[in-house]
Amino acid sequence: MARTDPARAVTLTDVARLAGVSVATASKALNGRDQVKDSTRQRVVEAAERLSFSPNALARGLLAGRTGTVGLLTSDLEGRFVIPILMGAEDAFGAGQVSVFLCDARGDAIREQYHLRALLGRRVDGLIIVGRQTDPRPSLGPDIPVPVVYAYAPSDHPDDRSLTPDNTGAGRMAVEHLVACGRTRIAHITGEHAYAAARDRAAGVRDALTAAGLELVGDVMYSEWSERWGRDATAMLLEQHPEIDAILCGSDQIARGALDMAHALGRSVPDDVAVMGFDNWEVLTTNSRPELTSIDANLQQLGRTAAQWVFAALDGKDIGTGTQFVDGRLVIRGSTVARR
Amino acid sequence: MARTDPARAVTLTDVARLAGVSVATASKALNGRDQVKDSTRQRVVEAAERLSFSPNALARGLLAGRTGTVGLLTSDLEGRFVIPILMGAEDAFGAGQVSVFLCDARGDAIREQYHLRALLGRRVDGLIIVGRQTDPRPSLGPDIPVPVVYAYAPSDHPDDRSLTPDNTGAGRMAVEHLVACGRTRIAHITGEHAYAAARDRAAGVRDALTAAGLELVGDVMYSEWSERWGRDATAMLLEQHPEIDAILCGSDQIARGALDMAHALGRSVPDDVAVMGFDNWEVLTTNSRPELTSIDANLQQLGRTAAQWVFAALDGKDIGTGTQFVDGRLVIRGSTVARR
């Protein structure tokens, strides 16, 4: 910083002196306590403003036992699922008096432990643990002295409180939409089998197909979460099963690849084949031709709820245990329904 | 949180009692001060471990005048430029003892002011202000009592310290690459003219073309930062100037659209036309066919440097004033150079 800084931060003592009262009175005046005459209060408030006094949150927290801070411990900032959750949480907290400590463990358990210690040392009032996949993650254990909510990646311990997208439901929702559009010969291309998200969605897909009296065309095609795989899988699919009328893709990236290849092979979307993705990553869904129908996981909502749970627990309310699932939201665009 | 929490956090007094020493000695033992017998130190350390004591950072900060925290105030978490910067900063800090407060002002000046007060109240040791565009932003003013570094969006006040990508240089770098590839008839499609990033890159493009004795084909085509615009602009371009052999796009999104349309119109990339973008957004650049050459703005490096500057200023070093520019990095892929 280029500018010189004042020798010392202004304290309540300074304000009290300027207003000609004791620190006790100054404190009461500024915090809206009674036992202060109106004229006195005004003097104090003016003094505080003239010195642009802002109370030292450390001293306050030390005394109150509450700091008004929350730790947000993520295992992977890079991942695009973390950000909306983070925004939602920041949103819910930001409205109040709470500040957020952000820590990125980079998927490293040691680093996570390290950050955890730091956060507890700073006496955060609560913790939100955000994983990068929906697969369960190791619990932090029962000995954390503040409320903990696991978001996206649920804890593997049933006594913890977790919040994760309902991927099975999302799979069902997708198929129901395709069926409602009159599609009956549906294939499913998705990402790595190692991901619970892929398996759960596929399970939902099977459920809904069975319920509709239909069968999946071919097997679920697991591989990588990439546009390239979307292209390759679609090429194979259209050769082996030229009769298909819908390709449900495990992510928007895969769907972009599918769209691309369908065009290249002379199929019209959505007239010949419907294409659909998951995640509703707008940069992909709204820029394709036609735009992509997708299932939004409502991650921002998930982040907000997690934050509200931490609040509730802080207020002594019981927020229960176990994993709660957050519903997805169908976003219909041109890749499954012809315009007009 | 489901589990019950202990009545009270464990303090140094508890440790001292268990070890049979005074708090003063306990403190010195745990902090590696001398004036403590080895056997005593060991007793204290064991006691601390048994109680899983972690020192209250608030009390420490109150006393030391330093909190070991830094505020990261962004105007737009959603934007994808903020995240890498944030990661870089978190990286540089995370190695040490510093925790990061994250605040999102959502582009709202009132909200920003509010967060700023909260951060100063929490006695952060420094601030990094991250904007969402490279256009200069209003300074926070000279009265902030801690070091401030502006990242991505520089401050509009010359006495502040700012760090921003060198977009003019990036524009030059892009043209130099295309020229080195033997391209001579180069067009430039870019985003909104309102963005300094677009104008600066265009200026760099003109510089480099002039230096190479070339002229831009057509005018710089400003419009929106979207794939759609990339497609539309490319269609116009190829009709009006069928002789072009390179399309330099102001973003990877635009470049994806250009790539798409070039294919659709039967042009081979990179044989007939080279296509190139900016930002090196991997999800776009490495998934296209062919993969996209782009200029990476080194944002993570930018974030790291910003953090290091804050550190340096904290250590009393002079970090100077004004805006420093961070060089971009050319990432060559198949859209400008044929494979093999």
Next chain:
DNA sequence: AAAGAAGCCGAAAAGGTTTTCTGAAGATAG
């Protein structure tokens, strides 16, 4: 053996705020 030195530990203060309790002044009732 006495004096000085070195090693080790604890008492106390400091940091800034909030809260409780005491006390003083003024007001009201008898």
Next chain:
DNA sequence: CTATCTTCAGAAAACCTTTTCGGCTTCTTT
């Protein structure tokens, strides 16, 4: 005019840690 009550201001303690300084014990030196 006295006794009781109300209103308002201030003194002091509490939160937890670190650091300084004084003092006690033990060892070394002459």
